[in-house]
Amino acid sequence: MIKDVVIREYRPEQDVPAVAVLWESTLGATYPVSSRVLYSRIGYRPGVETGDGWVAERSGRVVGFILADHDQTAQGVSYGMVSTILVHPDCQRQGIGSRLYRQVEQRLCAMGCNEVHATAGWFRFWSGVPADLPDAVAFFQRQGFGLETETHDLIAPLDGPGSLPPVNLPAGFTFGSLQAQDLGALFAFQQMEFAGWVPSMLKILAEGDGANILVLKQDVTVVGSIQTYTPSSKWRGPNVVWERLLGECLGGYGCVGVARAFRGQGLGLALCVGAMHHIACNGGTCCLIDWTNLLDFYKKTGAVDWRCFKRGSKRLVKE
Numbered sequence: 001m002i003k004d005v006v007i008r009e010y011r012p013e014q015d016v017p018a019v020a021v022l023w024e025s026t027l028g029a030t031y032p033v034s035s036r037v038l039y040s041r042i043g044y045r046p047g048v049e050t051g052d053g054w055v056a057e058r059s060g061r062v063v064g065f066i067l068a069d070h071d072q073t074a075q076g077v078s079y080g081m082v083s084t085i086l087v088h089p090d091c092q093r094q095g096i097g098s099r100l101y102r103q104v105e106q107r108l109c110a111m112g113c114n115e116v117h118a119t120a121g122w123f124r125f126w127s128g129v130p131a132d133l134p135d136a137v138a139f140f141q142r143q144g145f146g147l148e149t150e151t152h153d154l155i156a157p158l159d160g161p162g163s164l165p166p167v168n169l170p171a172g173f174t175f176g177s178l179q180a181q182d183l184g185a186l187f188a189f190q191q192m193e194f195a196g197w198v199p200s201m202l203k204i205l206a207e208g209d210g211a212n213i214l215v216l217k218q219d220v221t222v223v224g225s226i227q228t229y230t231p232s233s234k235w236r237g238p239n240v241v242w243e244r245l246l247g248e249c250l251g252g253y254g255c256v257g258v259a260r261a262f263r264g265q266g267l268g269l270a271l272c273v274g275a276m277h278h279i280a281c282n283g284g285t286c287c288l289i290d291w292t293n294l295l296d297f298y299k300k301t302g303a304v305d306w307r308c309f310k311r312g313s314k315r316l317v318k319e
Helices: 012-027 035-042 096-110 134-142 180-193 195-206 267-281 295-299
Strands: 005-009 053-058 061-072 078-087 115-118 146-157 173-177 213-218 221-229 250-258 286-292 304-315
Touching: 005 061, 005 096, 012 035, 012 053, 012 061, 012 078, 035 078, 053 096, 061 096, 078 096, 096 115, 134 146, 134 304, 146 295, 173 267, 180 195, 180 213, 180 221, 195 213, 195 221, 195 250, 213 267, 221 267, 250 267, 267 286, 267 295, 286 295
Parallel strands: 078 115, 250 286
Antiparallel strands: 005 053, 053 061, 061 078, 115 304, 146 286, 146 304, 173 213, 213 221, 221 250
């Protein structure tokens, strides 16, 4: 353990530039991020409280960083999420990451959290711990995380709307961007069918990106929805984090949902193809689909497997 390393609370108002430099030194070659993505996640946003983040300093230079989020389910179960942890390559394998993690775990226990996840939440970077970063996988395992689940991100090239298959819908169904008069019906649909997606939908709406929520209707009833991101999306959601890696014209989609009573008619696939049309029409040349195990389903749209992630959590024992 390096004795001259100081661990202190993260102060976004002064530490963001130094953490940006640390990210570039640590992950710039494998997972580079743009300033608008990084700053919106680690810096100037609501929800970052004192004690959520910690930095490690050596001789006045930031050589380590960790940031966690916390949430509470409708059932009252609280949980935490490690959104990112960085240690400069020159300082790795010296106990700094473990010291940073212990600070976050103590914080989450004090907040009443029952468990901590290896990445999750709105402001995450990855769908899990990247399998192509074996040192990161080993680190979380040493901290007691059971990384037993695999999930995947896929990408699909977009060569313009004309290169995509048509959106095939049965008679009586329509599909398009959310209109003001459909907002109540959409909210009721998601509360009934996919309540866990309501917060992300509200985030998109709050940022002024409502046109990127696409709805499927039978007559006037909303029976399906999908959330999309375009290169110009104000909210830089998880599907457009890797714009430096995949190109600044990156878009994506997620939260694909069809009401139970209407499944089995190919409507989910139609939603995905429609989303790709929307992204292409708004300047997207690449589409990212995140956090899924339905590889065969999404490959029907022309998507290919891009990255694999290890997911898991750790139970927190309160002293």
